[in-house]
Amino acid sequence: MKYAQVEWNKGTPRSARYGDVYFSAGNGVEETRHVFLQQNELPQRWMESGHFVIAETGFGTGLNFLVTMSAWLQSAPADACLHFISIERHPVSPDDIARLASRWPELEPCVDELLQAYPPPLSGMHLLELAGGRVRLLLIFSEVEHALEQINHKVDAWFLDGFAPSRNPEMWSERVFELIGRNTRAGGSFATYTASGDVRRGLSSAGFVVQKAEGFGDKRDMLKGFIFEQRCYVADRPWFTVPVVSYREKNAVIIGAGLAGLATAWALIKRGWKITLIDRHADIAGEASGNPAGLLMPRLGQGETLDSRFYSNAYVHAVQCLDRLQAKAAEQFWFKTGNVLVDDADKLKKIVESHQYPDDFISYIDSNHTEETTGVELARDALLLVNAGWVNVKRLCKVIRHECAERLDYVQANVADVSFKHGKWQISGANNDTIMMADCVVAANGSLSGRLAVLEWLPVDAVRGQLTMPAVTQKSRKIKCGISAERYITPAHDGRHVVGASYKLNDDSPGLSSLDQAENINSINRLIPQVFEQKAEPAGRVAFRAVSKDRVPMVGCVPDKAMFETDYRDLRHGRHSRHYPEGAYLPGLYLSTAHGSRGLASCFISGELIASMICAEPVPVEKEIVDYINPARFIIRKLKRGRF
Ligand SMILES: Cc1cc2nc3c(=O)[nH]c(=O)nc-3n(C[C@H](O)[C@H](O)[C@H](O)COP(=O)(O)OP(=O)(O)OC[C@H]3O[C@@H](n4cnc5c(N)ncnc54)[C@H](O)[C@@H]3O)c2cc1C
Ligand SMILES: C[S@@+](CC[C@H](N)C(=O)[O-])C[C@H]1O[C@@H](n2cnc3c(N)ncnc32)[C@H](O)[C@@H]1O
Incomplete structure (x- = not known):
């Protein structure tokens, strides 16, 4: 624009x-x-x-x-x-x-x-x-x-x-x-x-x-x-119409103390809620959100898609949240260096042409000028995300927790399931012991979301990722901003860079793999020739991303699967939507997961979305996008096409 x-x-x-x-x-x-x-x-x-x-x-x-x-x-x-x-x-x-x-x-x-x-x-x-x-x-x-x-x-x-x-x-x-x-x-x-x-x-x-x-x-x-009386209107896709639940008390339980859970806690606490945050670890950010660095990047498609609209707006919102949190924080966690995205020139040009992004958001850099921006010669065209940068994710989570102050209680427990009993949600542990009862629960437990019986149908996978932290070299010291290509690299900090990340499905090994370390380094060496030598085995970290079947986050109310399958059983025959009732959702249960490799962009707006749904406020995301990330999409797809 x-x-x-x-x-x-x-x-x-x-x-x-x-x-x-x-x-x-x-x-x-x-x-x-x-x-x-x-x-x-x-x-x-x-x-x-x-x-x-x-x-x-x-x-x-x-x-x-x-x-x-x-x-x-x-x-x-x-x-x-x-x-x-x-x-x-x-x-x-x-x-x-x-x-x-x-x-x-x-x-x-x-x-x-x-x-x-x-x-x-x-x-x-x-x-x-x-x-x-x-x-x-x-x-x-x-x-x-x-x-x-x-x-x-x-x-x-x-x-x-x-x-x-x-x-x-x-x-x-x-x-x-x-x-x-x-x-x-x-x-x-x-x-x-x-x-x-x-x-x-x-x-x-x-x-x-x-x-x-x-x-x-x-x-x-x-x-x-x-207007004295509201008229009745039939929604185009009634299955995505979510109910408004009113809560007597402003108390919620959030399962999962990663960025998704903490961003949701922060959004609710700003609205005067009290939060109990449950995690199986003794401290917050013990899994994917414990990474020492990640790049804040929107996912940019080659066309005006719902996906690129979601990520561009989510990204702008995330920059605003990070700026605000950093302004109050004692330690630096947000390094607003700008990030460049390196890719095939035709693809980058299509991204820029199809979106008409403002210059203070994204600018195109041809291969002759990338060195001025990045500090190193790349010999490839790139896009510069002007207000982007890299984040120490673990520190960010700590800063959010600090912001939530005494309105957030932390409970260490491994949740086995969440079930609706006598008008409340019972959160139980492995021995069926009750950890807590609550009216309002948000599941933000990342790659393990599908392990809760109530969410057992969720098509969410754990994708193993390994970070490599090589020591700075004479050449690598010149890197001025985050660079993202096949892998990404951050500028040096405390004598090290962070290179991320391998991407492996069906691999649950928690230990560092030498092969992944070598692949990470080799990939960066292909982008910036001989920037690292492979002498000593560099430090690293393994964690698991939560990834959905369609690679889009799952955020919003949790559908009642059995009711959906009854209400919309003949959807594949294509009857007009007015013949169907509105969606049946589990009252008081919400989800924020499957943030994949872009959680820094998507978690903040998702937290705001859930908080505004809970508080019955205007939702800060376009209706089409709310539907796009609604977890019920998978049940509807299956009913229409026979598969997720
Ligand atoms: C290697 C790697 C590199 C990445 N790089 C980037 C990047 O550059 N940019 C970017 O934007 N994103 C990146 N990501 C993704 C990003 O880290 C996540 O999207 C983000 O941290 C959101 O995480 P989360 O809160 O959904 O999950 P997590 O941080 O995994 O949190 C889930 C929490 O739920 C808890 N939990 C799970 N089950 C239970 C249970 N039953 N009971 C109690 N607690 C439970 C876990 O202990 C955990 O603390 C990367 C991820 C990985 C793995
Ligand atoms: C009279 S001005 C609004 C003045 C404004 N309320 C203020 O306080 O300054 C009308 C605005 O409508 C915007 N506008 C015109 N056509 C529009 C359209 N089709 N969709 C959205 N906005 C439009 C214009 O760009 C302009 O800013």
């Missing part, structure tokens, strides 16, 4: 593309207060509940958001959370947003916070946690119709703020109104500055009771309205 071209005229921004202003030349702040806040009866309505959801069509300069955030911080209870979802197809640059603060100095603290977290202009959903978690901005950089289809939550109040309908008809289409109506809770409202007859009729057809109100400035009228 490219930043919008904004022309400023005496403090008023105007879009070159649409030939219209972002807000009124008179007083944009007063306009926001009159049109969007007052006519949606805010702040009065948000005083009634613990969280409130506003959605906006057209984020633009963010002025509406900033005025609303400022009002929320002044008037809402300190423990309440504002969820502000805003859709934008042409993101405004940070420099243009910064100009708001000079015109309205009272907005400066909010502008600064927004800009610190403002994402690159990359399509998809971006979650920005602001004001210590009191405001959660979900920015959707996308075409409006697509964005409205991806929202997973009902909205309390809408700010409809496209450019004038005559100049920007896509923002005011029948389909847009229909989706707005569908995504509004009973009692939900809208407000818009326009009084256009088409807009009035469109919103009435979508179920709103529409009224005229006094417009702002020289506008005589504007529109506002409420």
Whole structure:
């Protein structure tokens, strides 16, 4: 995506593309207060509940958001959370947003916070946690119709703020109104500055009771309205509709103290939950997440796929989490050196062309210039992931645990199963002894997830991986950033590099293999000629990745397999989805596993996804992607095609 071209005229921004202003030349702040806040009866309505959801069509300069955030911080209870979802197809640059603060100095603290977290202009959903978690901005950089289809939550109040309908008809289409109506809770409202007859009729057809109100400035009228009753809609794929469970107490148990479990614990603790973290080891990060280094890399496909959308957004979110955690940590665990991906030039070009990634996200480096970036000659083309780097994964896990502080209890136990008894989950050990009872359980136990009887059907494998830690050499010392090709290598730290990693299915040997050590080193020597000599046997580490059948993480609610097999038994005959009930999921049981070789990118957003499902909040991942990573996909595939 490219930043919008904004022309400023005496403090008023105007879009070159649409030939219209972002807000009124008179007083944009007063306009926001009159049109969007007052006519949606805010702040009065948000005083009634613990969280409130506003959605906006057209984020633009963010002025509406900033005025609303400022009002929320002044008037809402300190423990309440504002969820502000805003859709934008042409993101405004940070420099243009910064100009708001000079015109309205009272907005400066909010502008600064927004800009610190403002994402690159990359399509998809971006979650920005602001004001210590009191405001959660979900920015959707996308075409409006697509964005409205991806929202997973009902909205309390809408700010409809496209450019004038005559100049920007896509923002005011029948389909847009229909989706707005569908995504509004009973009692939900809208407000818009326009009084256009088409807009009035469109919103009435979508179920709103529409009224005229006094417009702002020289506008005589504007529109506002409420929905009294929600209409019923049949989901396209009802098996992926997950239930909302309400919990009396904010207590959850998480099985697995690796990055997946800790990221989920952190997301819940930020929402005021208490967590019991169970692991079979005496300390956290005893398995895959105990690695001394891993590269943070999104998986980039040669085309706009769900997979590349998931990983790009997850990666941007992970960078934000790592920055935030590092800023508070005593020890360095996050080395933001940038990473390069070395591959076949045609493949790299296709990745870049098909995604139109912003330059501050990814840049293409041809073989003549790789040495400037990496410090060593590679003689191959590469992509530079500008904000990427390498992470000491074990230290990262410790920092997250420290952040969770006394809200996290650690219990060492080997969980044999989790079963639903008398309305609660019983977590039991090998001798059928009860370790704990809980209403809400998250299984984040990596490559062993399928060993729990309740998850025995999960198609998850353990893939052995070996890291090699060679001592630094004169040549290797020059490596400036993470380099990923057939294997990866980190820059030297404490006199060593980390080279990863072998990839072996059906191999459960825990000891170091000399062959794997040699293969790791040889692979790097092929990439950077003679960088290492094979003298002494270098140090290494073995661990097991959790990998699903389709190599995509499994995150979300756990389906009731038996019920799925009954409800959807004739799916292969292709009946229309309206003939099927919504999915039956095990109430209060969630899963975050199969993060494969990219857990540094996928674990944080997965933790947020699970926490938002548990807390019945807007989900920070597009609906299509939530379905893409839903573990129930395997049961559905099997029913449709006879195999996972
Ligand atoms: C060699 C190797 C190299 C890698 N390199 C990278 C990289 O460069 N970049 C990247 O992004 N990712 C990399 N990964 C993947 C990354 O390490 C993981 O995706 C990430 O750490 C997430 O792990 P996890 O929490 O799902 O699993 P784990 O860290 O394995 O945690 C699972 C936890 O569950 C516990 N557990 C399991 N069963 C039970 C039970 N029944 N009862 C109690 N506790 C239980 C285990 O003890 C363990 O602590 C690599 C992985 C390996 C193995
Ligand atoms: C009037 S401006 C919004 C002003 C904004 N609320 C503010 O506070 O600055 C309208 C916005 O809608 C965006 N927009 C226009 N067409 C769009 C589309 N089809 N999908 C998504 N956004 C669109 C524009 O890029 C522009 O930023």
